[in-house]
Amino acid sequence: MSDLRFLSLEKLTLSYGKNIAVPEMDLDIAKGELVALLGPSGCGKTTTMRAIAGLMAPSSGSIILDNVDITRSPANKRPVGLVFQSYALFPHLNVYENVAFGLKLMGVRGSLLDETVKEGLKTVGLSTFATRKPAELSGGQQQRVSLARSMVMEPKVLLLDEPLSNLDARLRLEMRNELQRVQKESGVTMIFVTHDQVEALAMADRIIVMLDGHIEQIGTPEDIYNRPISDFVADFVGFENVFSLNDGKLKTANGMVALSGDIPADAKGLAWRPAMVTLGDGPFEGTIRGTSFAGGTREYLLETSLGQIKAECDASLPAHAFGATLKFDLPVARAASLSRVGSL
Ligand SMILES: Nc1ncnc2c1ncn2[C@@H]1O[C@H](COP(=O)(O)OP(=O)(O)OP(=O)(O)O)[C@@H](O)[C@H]1O
Ligand SMILES: [Mg+2]
Structure with a gap:
């Protein structure tokens, strides 16, 4: 049981002066999980x-790690590692010395120190870079040093705050795989902060979606991607057509609209990805006000009596012209059913 609650935040309230940034957060993280903390700036x-x-x-509140209350423990006494977006390496120390730094502070010396540092460098694929200075490394390599430096301390939890956001697109992908590999091989519990939903979906065992200081939804990538529970999460993961419901009818720019199909009784809203909108047939009509070709698919922006609708279809189908009128449907059976609508 304690492995499922390896790290627990209990009614944790975090404030800057009078401003409460995070009110009463409850969160349990299991041992060995790779969790993504996802949310807007x-x-x-x-x-x-x-x-x-x-x-x-x-x-107020508490933080429990591996059955120990660490709420009041000083940072240097916590078995917690932290990797930042800016790698924060010591510029005058070489790669080896950067990785050895924390271990030395802990009193590790001699062959144990040497073996641990070499093992750390091997883990992140930097064995041959030991004598380079940080300035002689690429961004991705610097981030690897930063990762090795934390990993050699054998933290019970490793926190990474937007570790990939300084890297270009190709390096990001590479480091994504690298982080996942290191995490799976070491079994370290990892919390990974990102505001990129693609990154979170690709990497995490579980995703925590935060909004305005609270947890909006927790779930597997599949849960979050397929079954968003609120308008915010739906929009965040690409359901671009989001409506609230009133008495089983869609609330639109031009009044209430009834749909055919069984709407779940507890649904407060419905959301469709562009690809879930049926084009070419249906009870509604829209005028094409924008088209965009995206390789395998083509997206249409439709002006309709429901407001703007984004629809997507296979790009191999004949393209419709700008300004043309298209019939469409919003099939209830395909919609994500939202149990909360905040901003609609
Ligand atoms: N040192 C500080 N003093 C006062 N308020 C702060 C401080 N740091 C952050 N805040 C406020 O606390 C809230 C949460 O900030 P936080 O840095 O945790 O956001 P974040 O989710 O990490 O955002 P980003 O994606 O931009 O990094 C924000 O409203 C922010 O303005
Ligand atoms: Mg931040």
């Missing part, structure tokens, strides 16, 4: 990481 991701790492004291 300012939602409290870094604040939560800082609190777990001991860089800020909570106003």
Whole structure:
């Protein structure tokens, strides 16, 4: 049981002066999980990481790690590693010395130190770079040093705050796989902060979606991608047609609209990805106000009596002209059913 609650935040409240950034957060993370903390800028991701790492004291609540209450433990006494977006390496130390730094502070010396550092460098594929200075490395390599430096301390939890956001697209992909490999091989519990949903979906065992300091939804990538529970999460993962419901009818720019099909009784809203909109047939009509070709698919922006609708179809189908009228349907059976609508 304790492995499922390896790291627990219990009613954790985090404030900057009078401003509460994170009110009463409850969260359980299992041992060995790779969790992504996903959310827009300012939602409290870094604040939560800082609190777990001991860089800020909570106003109330507690943090339990491996059955130990660490809420009041100083940062350097917590078995928690932290990797930042800026690699924060010591520029005057070489790669080997950077990785050895924390171990030396802990009193590790001699052959144990040497073996641990070499093992750490091997883990991140940098064995042959030991004598280089950080300035002689690429961004991805610097991030690997930063990862090795944390991993050799054998943290019980490793926190990574947007570790890939300084890297170009190709390196990001490479480091994504690298992080996943290191995590799976070492079994370290990892919390990975990102505001990129693609990154979160690709890497995580579980995703925590945060909004305005609270947890909006927790689930597997499949849950989040296929079954968003709120308008915010739906929009965040690409359901671009989101409506709230009132008395089983869609609330639209031009009044209430009834749909055919069984709407779940507890649904507060419905959402469709562009690809879930049926084109060419159906009870509704729209005028094409934009088209975009995306390789395998073509997207249409439709002006309709329901408001703007984004629909997508196979690009191999004949293209419809700008300004043409298209019939379409929003099939209830394909929609994600939302149990909460906040901003609609
Ligand atoms: N040092 C600080 N003093 C006062 N307010 C702060 C401080 N740091 C962050 N905040 C506020 O706390 C809230 C959460 O900030 P936080 O840095 O945790 O967001 P974030 O989710 O990490 O965002 P980003 O994706 O931009 O990094 C924001 O409203 C922010 O303005
Ligand atoms: Mg941040």
